[in-house]
Amino acid sequence: MTSGRPGGSQPGRPVRVLVLDHTGELGGAELALVRLLEVLGPDVDVRVLLFSDGPLVSRLRAAGAVVEVLPLDPGTASTSRSALGRAGLAQLVSLARLVPFTWRLSRRVRALRPDVVHTTSLKADVLGVVPARVARAALVWHVHDRIADDYLPAPVARAFRWASTRFPREVVVNSQATASTLPGRSTVAYPGFAADQVRTDGRPSAGRSPVVGMVGRISPTKGQLELVRAARGVLDEHPDATFRVVGAPSFGAQEYAEQVRAEALRLGVAERVVWAGFVVDPSAELDGFDVCVHASPVPEPFGQVVVEAMVREVPVVATRAGGVVEILAGTPGDPAPLGELVEPGDVESLARGISAVLADPEAAADRARRAADVAQDRFAATRTAEVVSEVWRRAARPAR
Ligand code: GLC
Numbered sequence: 001m002t003s004g005r006p007g008g009s010q011p012g013r014p015v016r017v018l019v020l021d022h023t024g025e026l027g028g029a030e031l032a033l034v035r036l037l038e039v040l041g042p043d044v045d046v047r048v049l050l051f052s053d054g055p056l057v058s059r060l061r062a063a064g065a066v067v068e069v070l071p072l073d074p075g076t077a078s079t080s081r082s083a084l085g086r087a088g089l090a091q092l093v094s095l096a097r098l099v100p101f102t103w104r105l106s107r108r109v110r111a112l113r114p115d116v117v118h119t120t121s122l123k124a125d126v127l128g129v130v131p132a133r134v135a136r137a138a139l140v141w142h143v144h145d146r147i148a149d150d151y152l153p154a155p156v157a158r159a160f161r162w163a164s165t166r167f168p169r170e171v172v173v174n175s176q177a178t179a180s181t182l183p184g185r186s187t188v189a190y191p192g193f194a195a196d197q198v199r200t201d202g203r204p205s206a207g208r209s210p211v212v213g214m215v216g217r218i219s220p221t222k223g224q225l226e227l228v229r230a231a232r233g234v235l236d237e238h239p240d241a242t243f244r245v246v247g248a249p250s251f252g253a254q255e256y257a258e259q260v261r262a263e264a265l266r267l268g269v270a271e272r273v274v275w276a277g278f279v280v281d282p283s284a285e286l287d288g289f290d291v292c293v294h295a296s297p298v299p300e301p302f303g304q305v306v307v308e309a310m311v312r313e314v315p316v317v318a319t320r321a322g323g324v325v326e327i328l329a330g331t332p333g334d335p336a337p338l339g340e341l342v343e344p345g346d347v348e349s350l351a352r353g354i355s356a357v358l359a360d361p362e363a364a365a366d367r368a369r370r371a372a373d374v375a376q377d378r379f380a381a382t383r384t385a386e387v388v389s390e391v392w393r394r395a396a397r398p399a400r
Contacts, residue, residue: 014042014043014044014045015043015044015045015115015116015389015392015393015396016045016047016112016113016114016115016116017044017045017046017047017114017115017116017117017118017392018046018047018048018049018109018112018114018116018117018118018137019033019046019047019048019049019065019118019119019120020048020049020050020051020105020117020118020119020120020124020127020128020131021033021048021049021050021051021056021119021120021121021124022050022051022052022072022121022123022124022127023050023051023052023054023056023121024050024052024053024054024055024056024057024069025054025055025056025250026054026055026056026059028144028191028302028304029120029121029142029144029174030056030059030120031191031304032144032174032191032192032304032384033048033060033120034056034059034060034063035063035191035192035193035194035381035384036191036192036381036384036385036388037060037063037064037065038063038064038194038381039192039194039381039382039384039385040385040389041385041389043389043393044389044392046065047065047066047067047068047112047114048060048065048066048067048068049067049068049069049070049105049108049109049112050067050068050069050070051069051070051071051072051101051123051124051127052069052071052072053069053071057069070101070104070105070108072098072101072127098127101127102127102130102131105127105130105131106130106131106134106135108131109131109132109134109135109137110131110134110135112135113135113137114135114137115137115138115392115395115396116137116138116139116140116392116395116396117131117132117135117137117138117139117140118140118142118392119139119140119141119142119168120142120144121144122143122145122152122156122160125141125143125160125163125168126163129163129167138169138170138395138396139167139168139169139395140168140169140170140171140172140391140392140395141164141167141168141170141171141172142171142172142173142174142189142388143164143171143172143173143174143178143182143186144174144178144301144302145178145301146177146178146181146299146301146322147160147161147164147178147181147182148181148299150298150299151181151298151299151301157181161181161182161183164182164183164184165183165184169395170186170187170391170394170395171184171185171186171187172186172187172188172189172387172388172391173186173187173188173189174188174189174190174191174301174302174323175188175190175301175302175322175323175326176188176323176326177299177301177302177322177323177325177326178301178302178323187387187391188387189384189387189388189391190302190326190327190378190379190383190384191302191304191307191379191384192379192380192381192382192383192384192385193304193307193308193311193375193379193380193381194381195380195381197283197308197311197312198311198312198372198376199283199287199311199312199313199372202313203287203312203313203314203365203368205361205365209240209241209242210238210240210241210242210290210291210358211241211242211243211244211288211289211290211291212227212231212234212241212242212243212244212289212290212291212293212354212358213243213244213245213246213285213286213288213289213291213292213293214227214243214244214245214246214247214292214293214294214295215246215247215282215285215286215292215305215308215309216246216247216294216305217247217248217249217250217251217253218245218247218248218249218250218253218256218257218260219249219250219251219253219256220253220256220297221296221297221298221300222247222295222296223294223295223296223297223319223345224245224247224256224257224260224295225256225259225260225263226295226297226345226347226350227243227245227293227295227350228243228260228263228264228267228269228273229263229267229347230295230347230348230350230351230354231243231264231267231269231272231273231351232267232268232269232351233347233348233351233352233355234351234354234355234358235269235272237355237358237359238355238358238359241272241358242272242273242274243269243272243273243274244273244274244276244285244288244289245273245274245275245276246276246277246278246279246282246285247276247277247278248277248278261275282305282308283308283312286308286309286312286314287312287314289309289314290314290315290357290358290361290364291314291315291316291317291354291357291358291364292305292306292309292314292315292316292317293316293317293318293350293354294306294316294317294318294319294324295318295319295350296319296321296322296324296344297319297344297345298321298322298344299321299322299323299344300319300321300322300323300324301322301323302322302323302324302327303318303322303323303324303327306318306324306327306328306339307327307375307379310327310338310339310368310371310372310374310375311372311375311376311379312372313365313368313369313371313372314368315339315340315357315364315365315367315368316328316338316339316340316368316371317339317340317342317350317353317354317357318339318340318341318342319341319342319343319344319345319350320341320342320343320344321344325341327375327379328341328371330374331374334370338367338370338371338374338375339367339371340353340354340356340357341353
């Protein structure tokens with residue numbers, strides 16, 4: 001293999017990219033990374049360095065990536081987004097511990113001689129700045145979070161917005177919604193679905209009690225509480241409906257999960273709610289749903305599960321906010337949305353949306369088939385790979 005020259009790639013050899021992520025867990029951004037790496041072309045040579053071990057390592061290797069782990073202090077790797085702002089002084093003190101890590105990381109990055117350092121989480125974005133500079137590689141930030149005060153602590157969002165115009169050479173975002181929270185120029189690369197996620201045999205028409213499902217981490221930002229509250233209104237109209245909640249609490253949301261269960265009991269809907277737990281591949285779960293609900297009360301940066309439901313022809317009811325509005329947007333020829341949009345945080349609107357889908361399964365199935373066609377065109381992982389590879393090529397060109 002040709003050796004890399006820091007500061008710019010050589011024509012004719014693949015662009016060398018080093019991806020940095022702080023976590024080895026399978027969050028949304030990490031699943032998007034796996035699907036991207038699965039379909040990259042030979043014009044890029046990608047390696048991944050994670051700051052902690054976890055199930056992501058084997059998923060990335062299965063996608064053909066070379067992966068290594070350089071462990072960061074476990075405390076820092078697991079700090080949640082909201083805790084980032086809260087901790088204040090204690091956080092500052094612990095920041096001192098990042099100095100030796102940054103030094104180790106810089107040495108490793110320099111030894112790997114990448115043309116591009118591509119960071120895929122807020123922590124990796126920040127921790128990648130010095131190593132990329134030391135290695136004279138172009139820094140690309142891949143932002144999967146809305147950098148807004150309803151999503152991040154205000155001082156963190158402000159600092160991040162400022163840094164985004166100063167440090168990375170290119171910024172990739174997962175939606176227009178995320179782009180609109182940043183002050184500078186960015187490139188939208190919608191996270192893509194993998195070819196094997198698509199349902200190709202058509203959905204059988206339902207002839208049993210309706211299943212209202214939701215897939216996602218159990219967290220206040222995903223809206224399981226709103227779903228359980230809406231269940232009351234839906235059951236008044238469709239008494240045989242069941243509600244299937246797929247996912248597990250993470251990032252300290254255990255208390256929230258208990259609150260949701262208590263609310264289901266209080267409203268007398270507990271026996272109609274099934275807690276299915278975490279599944280690695282939600283396709284089989286989605287196939288059993290008559291409607292897939294995305295109930296985030298705060299704007300979701302993108303919302304991959306909505307696309308996953310669409311490519312399996314499952315009717316979608318989702319809150320009108322963030323990236324989900326782009327996902328469900330109609331086409332110029334037929335601008336009607338591809339799913340039922342309801343108002344964020346509004347339990348009655350959610351119940352009405354779900355009931356409307358259950359009341360007319362034929363119409364819902366027609367719309368879901370149209371949604372599947374549009375999603376297959378708009379959100380294929382190969383398309384994401386083209387956009388991101390082009391950003392890498394641009395970033396790797398020698399600075400003029
Ligand atoms: C993050 C965002 C989510 C998005 C995913 C992939 O997990 O919270 O909205 O779908 O990244 O970009």
